[in-house]
Amino acid sequence: MQIINFILDLGPTVMMPIIIMLLGLLFRQGFPRAFRSGLTIGMGFAGIFLVISMLTSNLSPATQAMVTNWGLHLDVMDVGWPIAAAISFGTPIVPAVFIMGLFINVLMLSMNWTKTMDIDLWNYWHFIFSGALIMYLTNSAILGIIASGITIVIVLKLADWTQPYVAKVFDMPGISLPHTESISWAPLGILLNKVIDKIPGINKIDINPEKIQERFGVFGEPMLIGLVLGAFIGVLAGYTVEGVVKLSVNMAAVLFLMPRMVRILMEGLLPLSESGREYLSNRFPGKEVFIGLDAAVVIGHPSVMAVCILMIPITLLLAAVLPGNRILPFTDLAGLPFCLLWAVAPSKGNVFRGLIISTIFMVGILYIATDLALVTTLMAKQVNFPFPEGTAAISSLDGGAHLIPYIIFKIVEIFH
Amino acid sequence: MKTFRILTICGTGIATSTVAAEKCKQYLTKRGLKVEVVECKAVEASGKIPVYSPHVVVATTPVNDSALHGTKKFSGLPFLTGVGMDKLADEIAAYLQSLE
Numbered sequence: 001m002q003i004i005n006f007i008l009d010l011g012p013t014v015m016m017p018i019i020i021m022l023l024g025l026l027f028r029q030g031f032p033r034a035f036r037s038g039l040t041i042g043m044g045f046a047g048i049f050l051v052i053s054m055l056t057s058n059l060s061p062a063t064q065a066m067v068t069n070w071g072l073h074l075d076v077m078d079v080g081w082p083i084a085a086a087i088s089f090g091t092p093i094v095p096a097v098f099i100m101g102l103f104i105n106v107l108m109l110s111m112n113w114t115k116t117m118d119i120d121l122w123n124y125w126h127f128i129f130s131g132a133l134i135m136y137l138t139n140s141a142i143l144g145i146i147a148s149g150i151t152i153v154i155v156l157k158l159a160d161w162t163q164p165y166v167a168k169v170f171d172m173p174g175i176s177l178p179h180t181e182s183i184s185w186a187p188l189g190i191l192l193n194k195v196i197d198k199i200p201g202i203n204k205i206d207i208n209p210e211k212i213q214e215r216f217g218v219f220g221e222p223m224l225i226g227l228v229l230g231a232f233i234g235v236l237a238g239y240t241v242e243g244v245v246k247l248s249v250n251m252a253a254v255l256f257l258m259p260r261m262v263r264i265l266m267e268g269l270l271p272l273s274e275s276g277r278e279y280l281s282n283r284f285p286g287k288e289v290f291i292g293l294d295a296a297v298v299i300g301h302p303s304v305m306a307v308c309i310l311m312i313p314i315t316l317l318l319a320a321v322l323p324g325n326r327i328l329p330f331t332d333l334a335g336l337p338f339c340l341l342w343a344v345a346p347s348k349g350n351v352f353r354g355l356i357i358s359t360i361f362m363v364g365i366l367y368i369a370t371d372l373a374l375v376t377t378l379m380a381k382q383v384n385f386p387f388p389e390g391t392a393a394i395s396s397l398d399g400g401a402h403l404i405p406y407i408i409f410k411i412v413e414i415f416h
Numbered sequence: 417m418k419t420f421r422i423l424t425i426c427g428t429g430i431a432t433s434t435v436a437a438e439k440c441k442q443y444l445t446k447r448g449l450k451v452e453v454v455e456c457k458a459v460e461a462s463g464k465i466p467v468y469s470p471h472v473v474v475a476t477t478p479v480n481d482s483a484l485h486g487t488k489k490f491s492g493l494p495f496l497t498g499v500g501m502d503k504l505a506d507e508i509a510a511y512l513q514s515l516e
Binding site: 140170174175213217221263266267273277281291292295297300301302326 | 425426427432434435438455456460462463471475476477478479480482493496498499500
């Protein structure tokens with residue numbers, strides 16, 4: 001017992017490597033390979049912590065100044081999905097969720113309750129995140145793990161249900177997208193699209209995505225988003241020119257470096273991901289399945305890209321004017337495609353409809369992200385995330401997009 | 417022996433392109449080719465290609481043809497799904513060797 005507490009206290013930089021290494025040994029990777037991937041994960045965490053330190057130490061005083069100067073209640077920092085993933089991988093329920101997840105998928109496949117074989121083990125972090133939300137709300141790891149399980153089942157079913165769209169709109173037969181933060185919104189997106197279908201006049205409009213990508217595509221680059229937004233925030237915070245430029249470049253650096261640090265984490269997870277995939281494939285040789293992949297494989301679609309570029313200013317505007325919204329969109333402006341995928345897919349890539357539905361989604365995402373700030377910040381503190389003095393709260397737009405886990409969260413909240 | 421430059425393109429430049437890049441390197445090296453693999457996101461492709469001048473692009477997400485600047489593109493999905501990896505690697509290897 002002492003040993004376990006000792007390891008837990010060391011924080012994710014040490015704990016995760018050990019856990020991943022043990023999981024690797026469980027899957028018979030052999031000690032050298034398991035050890036390396038464990039250590040690489042530790043490196044990934046170290047890198048991520050460095051960048052988030054840079055983010056909070058730069059952005060926190062600026063947002064506080066903004067609040068003081070303008071009364072803008074945007075005091076929740078959007079640290080983005082990379083941090084949400086890193087935090088999730090730092091919670092103690094990781095191995096339980098991994099193993100349970102594989103078990104549930106295998107069970108559902110053998111009983112023909114699903115056709116999706118989710119080999120995207122990286123995105124198990126969403127299930128872990130769901131579980132963690134409930135765990136920190138109720139102080140019970142068991143309830144958290146159960147919540148993860150429920151999320152997995154729902155996501156697999158939604159993936160099955162939406163597969164025809166993936167095949168037709170994105171030209172990916174045999175693939176489904178059991179990716180929590182996108183697919184949670186699929187039912188709503190499909191519904192809203194049907195509603196628009198019935199509105200005379202509006203239902204005929206479409207906008208060409210290629211033109212938008214050509215003219216504005218460059219604004220979708222994280223480095224530039226950071227630069228421009230950083231400058232804008234610096235100005236609102238009342239900084240000197242020197243201050244504005246410094247903040248601007250530092251923010252560009254954060255958005256540029258963060259994904260690269262997460263990549264290191266991902267590299268460490270690769271062998272485990274492979275093992276999981278082999279395990280699943282070997283259980284069902286020759287069975288007709290949908291291969292469940294990361295939604296990243298479809299977000300390059302021109303309509304999705306176009307909508308997300310246009311949604312950057314719209315999101316910022318919504319964040320500023322919506323009463324009660326406290327989250328300042330930032331890091332996840334580069335990750336909008338994941339949240340808004342199903343605003344675009346149901347209409348087969350109609351950019352106009354995509355924009356309308358995305359805007360509606362975004363209202364929900366902003367409020368959910370604000371509501372989850374407390375528990376997200378708590379989670380981060382529990383996994384020893386470096387927080388400089390006086391930082392308010394953190395959340396992420398991506399977290400706000402976890403609609404299904406959120407629904408579970410609110411239901412549990414009522415009874416708790 | 418010539419080192420071939422491969423650019424893998426994905427939606428985020430993190431998860432899927434890492435897998436595709438690693439597999440690509442693994443499978444092509446097994447076929448006796450020397451390769452260097454670099455990754456980027458779909459939005460960065462248009463800027464990256466003229467600078468890096470890859471011999472071939474392996475994409476795991478849709479990429480605009482105009483962004484490719486004429487570079488040959490292969491779909492990297494097999495490296496992700498695990499289905500058809502050998503066939504894809506054979507096709508890429510054959511194309512690269514035809515460039516010599």
